[in-house]
Amino acid sequence: MxxxxxxxxxxxxxxxxxxxxxxxxxxxxxxxxxxxxxxxxxxxxxxxxxxxxxxxxxxxxxxxxxxxxxxxxxxxxxxxxxxxxxxxxxxxxxxxxxxxxxxxxxxxxxxxxxxxxxxxxxxxxxxxxxxxxxxxxxxxxxxxxxxxxxxxxxxxxxxxxxVVPTGYQAAEMAGIKTGDTVVVFGAGPIGIMAAKCAWLFGAGRVIIIDHIEYRLDFARTYAQCEAYNFKSLGDPVLFIKKTTDYFGADVCIDAVGCEAEGSTMQTITGRKLMLQSGAATALHWAINGVKKGGVVSIVGVYGPTGNLIPIGNVLNKGLTIRANQAxxxxxxxxxxxxxxxxxxxxxxxxxxxxxxxxxxxxxxxxxxxxxxxxxxxxxxxxxxx
Amino acid sequence: MENITENVVNEHSHIKGWGIDADPANEPTYPMKMYTGDDHRRMNYERPPMQPKNVEILQSNERPSLPAVFGTSTPPTGLSGKIRRYAFKFSEGSWGHWLPLMLADRVNVVEGIVDDLKQGYVPNIFKERGWNAEWKYNRNKAIQKIAIGVAVTSFLLTVLVYRKDNKSSN
The missing domain is CATH 3.90.180.10 (Medium-chain alcohol dehydrogenases, catalytic domain)
Incomplete structure (x- = not known):
């Protein structure tokens, strides 16, 4: 065959x-x-x-x-x-x-x-x-x-x-409450579907962040959400804080996984030298961009060894992290x-x-x-x- | 609170299905929502019938036995297979497990080329890397890559020839 x-x-x-x-x-x-x-x-x-x-x-x-x-x-x-x-x-x-x-x-x-x-x-x-x-x-x-x-x-x-179950589960695991601001990292098929499904759970505002313009354009139309290029935002975490009255998003979804771009340090240690299981840039932003007591939902795929993430902030902010294969x-x-x-x-x-x-x-x-x-x-x- | 919710509903009336799966009682949500307590029975459940084992399967040392089904794709062979067998002496929490597996993967690439040649097949690496698509959709970049490749190769050849000439003149 x-x-x-x-x-x-x-x-x-x-x-x-x-x-x-x-x-x-x-x-x-x-x-x-x-x-x-x-x-x-x-x-x-x-x-x-x-x-x-x-x-x-x-x-x-x-x-x-x-x-x-x-x-x-x-x-x-x-x-x-x-x-x-x-x-x-x-x-x-x-x-x-x-x-x-x-x-x-x-x-x-x-x-x-x-x-x-x-x-x-x-x-x-x-x-x-x-x-x-x-x-x-x-x-x-x-x-x-x-x-x-x-x-x-x-x-x-x-x-x-x-694609559909993974995007849907990303929104489901986020425990979205009516009116929540949901930030999705990654405008690939899963991220776009997660953004689309966030509305089904009653999100009040859905924002998708990526760096590929044609995908952001696609996401705006397909998922009827806001879409921003992190390269023009400068610091995406600061952007999230500013756009939520300095509270942070209620929910952040990592739909990128181990091949994220946006951080030289993560790219070099994670993707080039392979000292960690890929670049955890999106997860970093998700943890730092979500509000205190918020939820980070992970469906982006990482390798089995380990990654550099700000676990101290997870503790200090009292975050809930939910993740699984769909x-x-x-x-x-x-x-x-x-x-x-x-x-x-x-x-x-x-x-x-x-x-x-x-x-x-x-x-x-x-x-x-x-x-x-x-x-x-x-x-x-x-x-x- | 009611007013806020009402406003949110009105603002999103243009989105088909908005809020249809909202369920405030959905706590804790997946993956905890269907917890049954069955975990406490550990491995004491009715297992499916076992798949006969006809090829070498490397088994995680964090399992007591093989699962009822397993994949039989590409059993370990050659030097990469030896490295993989070594890796499986370590648990999944150990770098001793994963780093040798990454090494084995790279060794396996060379073995793959040798296997192809042994079978009389010369792999078309440009085609396998999707260069047809690069040429079709990203021609400028493709030309740039080819130009860089030609320049680097020419430079290296020039250096080699120069050194050879120097040696023979000495």
Whole structure:
């Protein structure tokens, strides 16, 4: 089959001779991929920032597909079902899954205990090949995969596997109160979706901060929020203080993670010398920009080693920090309602549709933010077979 | 307070779905909201059937056993595999775990090129790095990079030739 093949930092290709996936467990399914996305967090792998990212792996944790084959233990799916597959690999029975912490499943990641298994996200997230391929093995097929509701656009469905739930959960974890001022760092797809979802929770003011003008323009229209370029703000923390009568934002959301720009010290120690798990600039700003007693919600991805953040200010300000990988299965029923009611328009984020065979160019465009790219989907030639 | 809330509602009437998920009773919110106490039973729950292990899987030493399913992509091999096996002697809280894994990743890149060549495949590194897209959407920068590359290579070649000439004349 054709599948994306990671060859090292900044090097990927589509290979035609990759082995087809097989049923390896009674609860597995094999899915023929119809849409897959490149996620902003895939770029952390692509840039070589996530430890135990092995050459030869296939990335891709956002995908939809048609069930081709199921293992003998699968009860809820049958061949021919068109499903959207949450990025979390979750057993549904461990104590964490029973608390709907599907991103923290205890039965899907051999290599690390902090996070559950994730499709195509290095061996630190379980060593599963992902969906940037024609076919993919889906473990625990009765738990995560959800049949796409009739009439739902596939482009909407594929964004329900990660972008929409992660953005929504960022706003949910922030515990937004009616009228709150919410500052979102990062105008990538997740940050834009978090800004959009903050309104659903009754935010009074939503501000998004980034440094890429075309994304800020996009965010203003798509998420109906204020958007500012931190390069022209000077000190974003001071800006937040001034615009909130020197109180600070009620809530700050970090939707950037380890590849933040904006601080020379963080960039050099985090991204160039790799002395920390990437640059924690956005998290720094979030902690310093939020009010005393406020909430910082983190959905930006950081590596597993450690980061320089002002933990003393967290203590002194009495902050609440909430963070987790999105629990996609938990959120899907509500999010499907929002999409069907027109309150959320996931496919409006998609700017690039690229054949799977051109995956090298697709990664480069997304990574370098060329051609006003917001969100890229990959379409295998077998999608319509 | 009521007036403030009423004003906020009116100000946002143009945003579809504004406030529809607002729930003052939603405290503590996720990830704590569904706490069941099941954690106290530790590993005493009905586990799914185990996936047969047919390839080498490196297991975190913070787990008592393999999980019921695991990924079988790219098992450890070669020098990078040896480094990875060493890394897994340390817990996830240790630099001794993560730094060797980063080193193994870099070694693995060289192994990948060697493997490609062994299979008679010469990797097109420019294509793999997406240079077609760079040329299409960022041509000035691409030309700049090529010019810098040519200049640096020419300079290095000139220095080498100059040194060689000097040595032979001595």
């Amino acid at each position: 054709v599948a994306m093949n990671y060859r090292g930092p900044f090097r990927v290709r589509a290979d035609r001779n990759r082995p087809d996936p097989e049923i390896l467990h009674p609860n597995d399914a094999i899915v023929r991929v119809t849409r897959s996305c490149i996620c902003g967090s895939d770029l952390h792998l692509y840039h070589g920032l996530v430890p135990d990212t092995r050459v030869g792996m296939t990335f891709g944790h956002e995908f939809t597909g048609i069930v081709e084959e199921v293992g003998p233990g699968v009860k809820n799916l049958k061949p021919g079902d068109h499903v959207l597959v949450p990025f979390n690999i979750a057993c549904g029975t461990c104590p964490f899954c029973r608390q709907e912490l599907y991103g923290n499943c205890h039965e899907s990641n051999a290599e690390a205990t902090a996070v559950g298994g994730i499709f195509g996200y290095s061996h630190t997230a379980g060593g599963f090949d992902g969906g940037q391929a024609e076919y993919v093995r889906v473990p625990y097929a009765d738990v995560g995969p959800t049949i796409i509701p009739p009439g739902m656009d596939l482009d909407d469905a594929v964004l329900l596997t990660d 629990s996609v299965k938990r959120l899907l029923p509500r999010l499907i309602e929002h999409v069907q009611a027109g309150r959320l328009d996931p496919k409006g984020l998609i700017t690039h549709r690229v054949p799977l065979e051109e995956v090298s160019d697709a990664y480069h465009i997304f990574s370098r933010k060329l051609d006003n790219c917001i969100k890229t989907i990959l379409i295998p030639s077998t999608a319509a077979a």
